[in-house]
Structure formats: C-alpha cells, structure tokens
Amino acid sequence: MTASKPNIVFVFSDQQRWDTVGCYGQPLPITPNLDRMAAEGVRFDRAFTPQPVCGPARSCLQTGRYATENRCHINNTRLPAGQRTIAHALSEAGYEVGYIGKWHLASCGPSGGVDDFKTRPIPPDRRGGYDDYWLASDLLEFTSHAYDGHMFDGEDNRREFPPGRYRADVLTDWALEYLQTRDGERPFFLFLSYIEPHHQNDANHYQGPKGSKERFADFVPPADLAALNTGDWREEYPDYLGCVHALDANLGRIRAELERLGLAADTLVIYTSDHGSHFRTRVGEYKRACHDACIRVPMIACGPGFRGGKVIDELVSLIDLPPTILSTGDAEPLNGMRGRPLQPLAAGQASDRPKEIFLQISESQCGRAIRTDRWKYSVRAPGEIADPFTPASSVYVEEYLYDLHADPHELSNLVATPELADLRAELAETLKRRMVAAGEVAPQICPAD
Numbered sequence: 001m002t003a004s005k006p007n008i009v010f011v012f013s014d015q016q017r018w019d020t021v022g023c024y025g026q027p028l029p030i031t032p033n034l035d036r037m038a039a040e041g042v043r044f045d046r047a048f049t050p051q052p053v054c055g056p057a058r059s060c061l062q063t064g065r066y067a068t069e070n071r072c073h074i075n076n077t078r079l080p081a082g083q084r085t086i087a088h089a090l091s092e093a094g095y096e097v098g099y100i101g102k103w104h105l106a107s108c109g110p111s112g113g114v115d116d117f118k119t120r121p122i123p124p125d126r127r128g129g130y131d132d133y134w135l136a137s138d139l140l141e142f143t144s145h146a147y148d149g150h151m152f153d154g155e156d157n158r159r160e161f162p163p164g165r166y167r168a169d170v171l172t173d174w175a176l177e178y179l180q181t182r183d184g185e186r187p188f189f190l191f192l193s194y195i196e197p198h199h200q201n202d203a204n205h206y207q208g209p210k211g212s213k214e215r216f217a218d219f220v221p222p223a224d225l226a227a228l229n230t231g232d233w234r235e236e237y238p239d240y241l242g243c244v245h246a247l248d249a250n251l252g253r254i255r256a257e258l259e260r261l262g263l264a265a266d267t268l269v270i271y272t273s274d275h276g277s278h279f280r281t282r283v284g285e286y287k288r289a290c291h292d293a294c295i296r297v298p299m300i301a302c303g304p305g306f307r308g309g310k311v312i313d314e315l316v317s318l319i320d321l322p323p324t325i326l327s328t329g330d331a332e333p334l335n336g337m338r339g340r341p342l343q344p345l346a347a348g349q350a351s352d353r354p355k356e357i358f359l360q361i362s363e364s365q366c367g368r369a370i371r372t373d374r375w376k377y378s379v380r381a382p383g384e385i386a387d388p389f390t391p392a393s394s395v396y397v398e399e400y401l402y403d404l405h406a407d408p409h410e411l412s413n414l415v416a417t418p419e420l421a422d423l424r425a426e427l428a429e430t431l432k433r434r435m436v437a438a439g440e441v442a443p444q445i446c447p448a449d
Contacts, residue, residue: 208242
C-alpha cells in the first residue's frame, strides 16, 4: 500500500456480554477467530461502556465525550449539528472514512416527524462526517430482520439484503466489497456496526442463525444469570450465542480478506461492543443498569501498536477508544475528549490512568456510577427531582454498593451497611469528582433509606 499511516477497521457489535468470548471464559467454542485475534494482539480484560444504552454509547465513541456532554444521553437523539467526530479528525489527517451498518445517531423527535430517520435514508449532514463511503440505517433493527432487510447508500438508494442470507453475513459481504475496491491512495477508516447480538425489537427475541437453539442448547449459563434465576436467558441465550458465533465467523472473513489483499500488517482491527445484556434479570429489559452484565464488554485490538498476545488487566472504557483511534491515525485530538489513548497501556508505559470507570445511566433512571477494582457504587436521582430522561440532577440517592471481590456477580447490595459508611463517603467523593470532570455540577448524594 502507498499510504504511510495504518488502516483502521472498527468492528462493533451491539449488546454483547464480554463472557460470550472464549478468551474471556466462554466454555463453548463460540469465538475461535476473536480468540486468535487476542492471541496475536492485545486483549483488554476489563473493558466497560460509559453508557449502557445504544445511542448514548455510540455518541461517546464518535465524539470522545460523555453522553451528557454531546447531548445524546438517551436514544432517539441526534448528534448535534456541527458536532465534530473521529471521522472529521481522521479525514483531516488524510484518511478515507467509511461507515457500514447501524448508526442510531440521526433521529430525534416524534416518530413519523421530519426528524425521524429510523426507517428513512439519513441526510449527509447527520452522518457524523463519514463522507467518503456510507451504507447504513439509523436503526438497523427497524429496517431488517435476521434474514431480510435493507440499508441505504450514500446517495439514499435502498440496498436490499440477498434473499435467505443472514444479516451479519450481508453486512460483512458489503464490508469485503468495500475493502476490495479501495485504491490505496489514502489509508482508510472503516466503522462496521453490526446489530447482532441485539434482540430483534418487533419479535422480542434474539435471532441467531437458523439452528442456533439446537446447536447451543447445552450452554453453560453465566453465573450471574443462574444465580438470579429470573429473566428470559433460558429461552434466549442459545440464539444469543448463535449471533455471537456468526459475528466471530465474519470477523474471520474480514481478517482473511485483509491478509489476501496484503493489508493485514498495516491495518489495526479493533473489536468491541456498546454494552452487554442482563437478560431482564435486573430491570424490565436487557440493559440500562450499572451491573457488569450490562456495562462490561469485550475489547480486543490487533495491528500496529497492539501486538504480542498481551492481556491488560487495568480498567478501560469505550471512552478511551476515540483518542486511541486518532493516535493511530496521527490525527489531531477533538476538543474536550475525555479518554486516554490505549497505546501506552499496551506498551506497558502508562502510569497515570484513572483507577475507576465512570458511568452515566439513563432511560431506566437518571443515574451515575463508578466501578473500581473492588467496588461498584451507583446512585440515582429520586423521582421527585428528575425523571429517567433528564440529563443530570443536583441530588442523587445511593442505590447500590457491591464488593466485587467477595461478590463478583453483584448479588448482595451493601448500600445500607452501617459499617461501610466511611467507604461510601469516599466513593461518593470520587464519583462527584468524576462528574465534575465530565462537565457536570457536583451534586448532593444522600444515603439510602
């Protein structure tokens, strides 16, 4: 290739728990390609989302700022007009930028209104700077099912899925087509955003490839789900694993094509997800909670700056990926980016990283949380102060405290334990500090009743 900078392929799943992946402990042979990628690259063992909701998490990835800062703290909220993204920065650094798949950052307002693009082509000014190549739907779960559907190209033409082809396979077909048609004059950044293993909204089920229920019927339930003994994981987990297995096979196809094209050595591949799934064990649906089942995700990188089969144990966040991507492309940082590049951590040279993950929670509540190595501390705004769709509150009430060393599956809430009052006060101060650092006003945090 003639480009002097690495290519970057960002492979993004939706609603994928970290423990679906073999190198994170999944006992079934679900992810041989991800496991191979981890063995060659760098696996971040404890990676977390900053927002356990689809659209807000995506806004963090595109801007490098927390969801309340970019004003996308809930779904059905567009990136603000004029908002700079990683695509803009990479374009200015000489990259061709392309996007394939689910976007979820174009629509706002009531369904059917002028600002509703859930099932319509997304106008160029709402594509976040991905001006060179575009093949997407705002809500892919609204324009497709497991074996049928469509997306829209950069000229607003509808592109239909081939009959009988599984959705993840179709998106990969089109990603391979993209790779095969690059001229090599510029390095490329491809953001490939799958919908799997997200549940199919109108069917209210996970939809793996045909035969998933039989193929993965003998699954080993994650310990947190088995211990809670609620939710719908018994019925849904086999198809969920089927979705992940299909994603893994398609990751293998992408990496094989990069190899065939002679691009593998000069391409950084990053794989992660926007959030996890607790299978309706914590609240009435699949996400929107502070528990690790919701917020912990796989994160594996392989390519320039990320080689050697390393496993990083430090806590990292999706908010760290935008500066990592821009650092890879030697692009100028975006104003107000909150994360830190992961290259020094992968090289064993990082010494000043935060000791906690900061989390904003919305739609189920107006909440905030931190996760340290040992503790999970979460607060929520009381109902009379703020509803779940309010960006922030001046008052919060302690909701959860978990000792993750003694209770890794978060089954015993210690938030009202008198002996831990000093610890809660310390964690509250840390949480307030992180809120202020994210542009919020330091709130009052009240003890649990």
